[in-house]
Amino acid sequence: MGATFEFDEAASGRAVVRVLGEMDLSDEAPLDEMLRDVLVKHRPEVVFGLRRLTFADSTALNGLIRAKREMDEVGMKLLLAIGARMDELFAITALLDVFDKVELG
DSSP, rough: OOOOEEEOOOOTTTTEEEEEESSSSHHHHHHHHHHHHHHHHHHEEEEEEEEEEEEEOHHHHHHHHHHHHHHHHHHHHEEEOOOOHHHHHHHTTTTTTTEOOOOOO
16 A cells, blocks of 8 residues: 655645655655655745655655755755654664754644
């Protein structure tokens, strides 16, 4: 079962992409499509909400790294809202310092 991506825009103009479920190789194309949509909208800040993400493999992590790189290139900022499970994964993979974190309400 793949991940579900929910796109939302906060009143502040910040875009929010909530990722639910399990994100793995099967989600590479949907993640790329969602990233293209986010880049076209060109919001200054985009938050990837990962609190309801229950599993992420290396493909998912690489997708987030790629998203950050592409957003950095066009002057956008990618932020992560992660829960304890993903916090542990990002710590194990030494990615905690790569991404800026924020809390989502």
